[in-house]
Amino acid sequence: LTTNGIGLITQAKDLYDAGLRRINVSLDTLDEAKFEQMTRRKVLSKVLEGLQEAQRCGFDPIKVNAVAMKGFTDDEIVDLAKFARDNAYQLRFIEFMPLDADDIWGRNMFIPGKEIINKIDAVYPLNPVDMNGDAKHDPAKLYQFDDGKGDVGFISSVTEPFCEQCNRIRLTADGQLRTCLFSITETDLLTPLRAGAPDETIGDLIIEAVKQKEAGHQINAVNFVKPKRNMSMIGG
Ligand code: SF4
Structure with missing residues (x-):
């Protein structure tokens, strides 16, 4: 299930009892004001509590999908990596794609995946994971944290399209x-x-x-x- 996570606090257990095990939560910022600006709702704490509830229920993996935007959330790239590492969530950075409702996508707001990798790698060194076999259809290129504390994926659909796969x-x-x-x-x-x-x-x-x-x-x-x-x- 891919979700904005707002309802997880009340629904995670029922979903788990119904057999769901894998969950993706979209979360682009850890800043309440930016979250509200983006989603028009003041519910960041609900999403964070929902993630914790999903973990309590036993969901595995819990993926956090984030889109970084230049001049808006690019200063949170390392914070999000730390947040995911500290909570054992699998972070996935997805390049900003022209599918946004507000029609604001443009090169001025776009950050290439490579730049995101470099920012994280400078603080938490990363090693690329060999992606062969079935994993080659996975849109995310995985990197393991050098200290063994989980991994982070990058879906660079714009700069490194994987459409052939x-x-x-x-x-x-x-x-x-x-x-x-x-x-x-x-x-x-x-x-x-x-x-x-x-x-x-x-x-x-x-x-x-x-x-x-x-x-x-x-x-x-x-x-x-x-x-x-x-x-x-x-x-x-
Ligand atoms: S072909 Fe597949 S990978 Fe490429 S843009 Fe379409 S859905 Fe995404």
Whole structure:
């Protein structure tokens, strides 16, 4: 489950009892004022308590997904690494991508993954983890802390696209199949499902959609087209 973590304090136990074990919490800042500015809610403490509750329940791993933005949260990169190390969360830094609701993405706010790695490495030395076998489909490049206190991942989708290895498709909450985060078209599965279409028909629709899967995003191309629906609308 990927979540903003606000409801974990009350729901973590039920989710765990229902069989869920792996959880990703999106948390870009540890600063209450910045958190409120970003999310329009004053609930940072709830998220932090929710993370603790998830740990108490036994979730493993607990991943914290963070997006660093230049001039806004870049001064917290090392703080977030310390926070994750101290609490045994697996931190993942994701490069800021043009899927934001406020349409503020731009090179002036963008920090390359490499720069984030260097900032952490200067304080907490890092060693790259060999990623072969199934791990090569993992979008995060993992680094272990040299002192053995956990690891940190970097998802550098913009500067080091891994689209050639991508085996992901996603189904939105409103029944649309997307074959890429940056798809500008979707395959409607909701309508045929509601009309009682047999499994074979739905299967054929999925196969046809996957055959058209994008070769990759075009973020760095001049003809890049930002998808109409932002990250929060397509399921994070
Ligand atoms: S193909 Fe699309 S979904 Fe897959 S890694 Fe590239 S941008 Fe992400």
